[in-house]
Amino acid sequence: MPILSSRISARSIAGTFAVAVCLVVSAGRLTAAPRPAGPSSQDVLGTPTRVETALDATGNASALARAGNTRDALGFPVGVQRIGKHVRDGFESVEYDEVSEIDSVGKVTSLTQFDAKGRLRAAIRLDGAPTGGSSVSRETATATAKRSAAATGLTAGATSVAEVDQATGGWTVRWARVEGGVPVRGDETRVRVWPNGRIQSVSNVGHELATAPSVTLAPETARRIASANMTRWFANRSSGYAIQTVNLEWVEPNGAFDPSRITAAPQPYRLAWVTDVKPTGAAADYMWLISLFVDAGDGNIIGGDFVE
Amino acid sequence: MRRASTLLVSLAIAASTIGVSIQSAAAYDAHVWSNSDAFTATCLGFLDTYPKQHYALAVSQFAKLGFSPVAGTLGPAFTRSAFLSTVFYDYAVYVHSHGDNYWASSGAPNVDSGFLQDPGSGKCNSNTRDMVRSSAIRAATAGTSYNVVIMSTCMLGSKSSTMPSAFQIAKVKTATDREFYLGYVYHVWDSASLRFEKAFWGYMNGGAIHTRWLADAYTYASSIGGYEAVSSSEPFQANWWGNPKFDGSPYLPTAGCPTCPS
Numbered sequence: 001m002p003i004l005s006s007r008i009s010a011r012s013i014a015g016t017f018a019v020a021v022c023l024v025v026s027a028g029r030l031t032a033a034p035r036p037a038g039p040s041s042q043d044v045l046g047t048p049t050r051v052e053t054a055l056d057a058t059g060n061a062s063a064l065a066r067a068g069n070t071r072d073a074l075g076f077p078v079g080v081q082r083i084g085k086h087v088r089d090g091f092e093s094v095e096y097d098e099v100s101e102i103d104s105v106g107k108v109t110s111l112t113q114f115d116a117k118g119r120l121r122a123a124i125r126l127d128g129a130p131t132g133g134s135s136v137s138r139e140t141a142t143a144t145a146k147r148s149a150a151a152t153g154l155t156a157g158a159t160s161v162a163e164v165d166q167a168t169g170g171w172t173v174r175w176a177r178v179e180g181g182v183p184v185r186g187d188e189t190r191v192r193v194w195p196n197g198r199i200q201s202v203s204n205v206g207h208e209l210a211t212a213p214s215v216t217l218a219p220e221t222a223r224r225i226a227s228a229n230m231t232r233w234f235a236n237r238s239s240g241y242a243i244q245t246v247n248l249e250w251v252e253p254n255g256a257f258d259p260s261r262i263t264a265a266p267q268p269y270r271l272a273w274v275t276d277v278k279p280t281g282a283a284a285d286y287m288w289l290i291s292l293f294v295d296a297g298d299g300n301i302i303g304g305d306f307v308e
Numbered sequence: 309m310r311r312a313s314t315l316l317v318s319l320a321i322a323a324s325t326i327g328v329s330i331q332s333a334a335a336y337d338a339h340v341w342s343n344s345d346a347f348t349a350t351c352l353g354f355l356d357t358y359p360k361q362h363y364a365l366a367v368s369q370f371a372k373l374g375f376s377p378v379a380g381t382l383g384p385a386f387t388r389s390a391f392l393s394t395v396f397y398d399y400a401v402y403v404h405s406h407g408d409n410y411w412a413s414s415g416a417p418n419v420d421s422g423f424l425q426d427p428g429s430g431k432c433n434s435n436t437r438d439m440v441r442s443s444a445i446r447a448a449t450a451g452t453s454y455n456v457v458i459m460s461t462c463m464l465g466s467k468s469s470t471m472p473s474a475f476q477i478a479k480v481k482t483a484t485d486r487e488f489y490l491g492y493v494y495h496v497w498d499s500a501s502l503r504f505e506k507a508f509w510g511y512m513n514g515g516a517i518h519t520r521w522l523a524d525a526y527t528y529a530s531s532i533g534g535y536e537a538v539s540s541s542e543p544f545q546a547n548w549w550g551n552p553k554f555d556g557s558p559y560l561p562t563a564g565c566p567t568c569p570s
Binding site for chain 1: 515
C-alpha cells in the first residue's frame with residue numbers, strides 16, 4: 001500500500017536501512033562489518049532509544065553458542081537465520097547481547113539475551129501460544145519451570161509461586177530473589193509455561209546491591225518516620241491512612257516522590273524498610289496504596305511506589 | 309479528524325499513483341491522557357511523579373508508530389467532556405489514571421468499567437464526579453474502530469472489564485482487524501506498569517518501525533519479569549486483546565492488514 005511507505009519518514013527509512021545492513025548474521029556468519037555502538041541516548045522522561053551493534057561472529061562465538069544451547073534446552077524452534085547484536089537498551093536502562101532466531105518469512109521466532117557477565121537475562125519464544133486444550137496442572141508447570149530454569153543456568157530456589165497466566169491460560173512460575181533472608185524487590189527468576197506444558201520464556205532479573213548499613217534501624221523507627229511523613233502530607237486534606245506493613249527489603253532508590261531523583265541509570269539497591277500505607281477518606285478515591293522506602297541505615301525516604 | 313482522514317487516505321493513494329509526494333497527507337489522531345492533578349501535593353501532600361513518566365513515554369511512542377497528531381493531555385485538560393468529544397476522531401488512545409470495574413447503573417452483576425478524569429487544578433478526584441464510564445465512551449465512539457488502546461490503570465485488562473468493547477474491540481486474541489487493546493488485570497504498582505510499558509515499547513519500536521507485532525511486544529514485556537506484585541492475590545499481570553499479528557501501523561482498522569500474515 002503506497003500510503004504505508006508514505007508515512008515512514010526519510011529519516012526512518014535511513015535508520016532502518018542502516019540497522020538492517022549492520023545487523024544481519026546468517027548461519028553465524030557476519031555479512032557486514034560491525035559499527036561502533038553509540039551512546040545509549042536517554043532522555044529521562046519519555047524518549048529512550050535502543051542502540052544496536054552487530055555481534056562479531058568470531059569474537060562473540062561463545063554468545064552465539066550459548067544462545068543456541070539455550071534455545072535447544074528450552075525446545076524453542078530453530079530459525080533459518082540468526083541475528084546477533086549488542087544492545088544498549090535505553091528503554092530498560094540495560095545492556096545485553098541478544099540473539100534472535102528468524103523464520104523463513106523474516107519473523108523473530110525467539111530471542112535470547114545475556115548480560116555483560118554472560119548470564120541469561122531472558123529467553124523468549126515469540127511464535128505464538130497454542131490455543132485450545134486444557135492446561136497442565138500447577139505441579140506439572142512448576143516442575144517443568146524448575147527444570148528449564150536449571151537447564152539454562154538459573155537458580156530456582158525452594159519456594160516458588162505459580163500463577164495462572166490470564167493471557168495464555170498457562171502458568172507463570174516465579175522464584176523471588178532473597179539475599180541473607182531479605183527479599184530483593186522485583187528481582188526474580190520467572191518462567192512462563194504454555195497451557196500445553198511447553199516453555200514460553202525463562203528470565204532472570206537481578207540487581208547490584210549496595211553495602212548494607214552497619215546498623216539497621218528498628219522497624220518501629222521506620223514506622224514512626226513513615227507515619228510522620230504521612231501525617232504531614234495528609235494534614236488538612238480530609239484524608240487519613242493506615243500503615244499496613246513494614247518489611248525489610250532491598251529496593252532501588254527512585255524519584256517517586258521527587259522528579260529530580262529520576263535517573264536513567266540503574267542504581268544499586270539499598271536496604272530499606274518498605275512501608276505500605278493504605279489511604280482512607282478522600283484520598284482513597286484515587287490512591288489505593290502508597291509505599292515509602294525508608295532507608296534502613298539513615299531513615300531517609302529514598303523512594304517509593306503507588307497504586308493509583 | 310477521522311472522517312477527514314479517510315478522505316485523505318483516498319486522496320493520498322490517488323496522489324501516490326501519479327508520483328505526487330503524500331508525506332503527512334493523512335492524519336491518524338492519537339490522544340494520550342494522564343491524570344496528574346489528583347497526584348500532586350494539593351491532594352496528597354507530595355508529588356507522585358509517575359503520571360508524567362507514563363505520559364511522556366506514551367506520547368513519544370505513539371508518535372514513533374506513526375500516529376499523528378499525537379495530542380498529549382497531562383493534567384487539567386483531561387476532562388470527561390474533552391475525552392468524549394475527541395475520542396471519536398482518534399485511532400489510538402492511551403489513558404493513565406485510576407481505573408476499576410464498577411457495577412453498572414443496572415446493578416450487579418453487570419459491569420461498567422471506568423477511569424477518573426483529571427480533577428482540575430487545585431482539585432482532587434471524586435469517584436462520583438470524575439468517573440468516565442465505558443458506557444459513555446461506547447456511546448461517544450459510535451461504532452468506530454481503533455488501532456491501539458492502552459489503559460494504563462488498574463483492573464481494566466481483567467476479563468470483566470467492559471472497556472475494550474467501548475472501543476469495539478472484542479475480548480479475543482484472534483481478531484483480524486487492525487486493533488490492539490492493552491490493560492492490567494489487577495491492581496498494579498506504578499513502577500511495574502512503567503517498567504512493563506518501557507519494555508513493551510522498547511521491543512515494539514526499538515528496531516525498524518512496523519516490523520514487529522504488538523502482541524509480541526506484550527509477550528516480551530510480560531516475559532522479562534522484574535514486576536513487584538501488589539499482594540499474593542494480585543500478581544502483576546497485563547493482558548491484551550485484538551489482532552495477534554498487528555504491527556501497530558495507523559490504518560483504518562477494518563481496512564485489512566497488508567503487513568499481517570494470514
